[in-house]
Amino acid sequence: MKLPRGWSVFLVLAGVFNVAIWPRFGVAIWNDERAWSGPIGSSSPTGFLWVHAVLIVSAMAIGLGVGVLGGLTLVRSRRTAGV
Numbered sequence: 001m002k003l004p005r006g007w008s009v010f011l012v013l014a015g016v017f018n019v020a021i022w023p024r025f026g027v028a029i030w031n032d033e034r035a036w037s038g039p040i041g042s043s044s045p046t047g048f049l050w051v052h053a054v055l056i057v058s059a060m061a062i063g064l065g066v067g068v069l070g071g072l073t074l075v076r077s078r079r080t081a082g083v
Contacts, residue, residue: 008073015067018059026056 003011029035035049036042 003070003073003077005074005077008070008077011066011070012074013070015063015065015070018063019067022056022060022063026053029053029056 029049029052031040032048033040035046035052037044037046
C-alpha cells in the first residue's frame with residue numbers, strides 16, 4: 001500500500017489519540033453508578049459497563065491497527081525515498 005506522507009502521519013496521530021483517550025473514558029465508566037448493580041467495583045456489573053467495555057476495547061484495537069498501518073507506511077516511504 002502506498003499512502004502520501006501526510007496521510008501516514010494522520011493515521012499515526014489518530015492511532016495515538018485513540019489509544020491515549022479511551023482508557024481514561026474506561027475509568028470514567030468504571031466509576032459510574034450505572035455500571036454496577038450496587039457499590040462501585042464490588043457488585044455485579046450491568047449491561048451499561050459491558051457495552052462500554054466492548055466499545056472501548058474495539059475502539060482501542062481499531063486505533064492501534066490504524067496507528068500501526070500509518071507507522072508502517074511511514075517506514076516504507078522512508079525506505080523507498082532513500083533508495
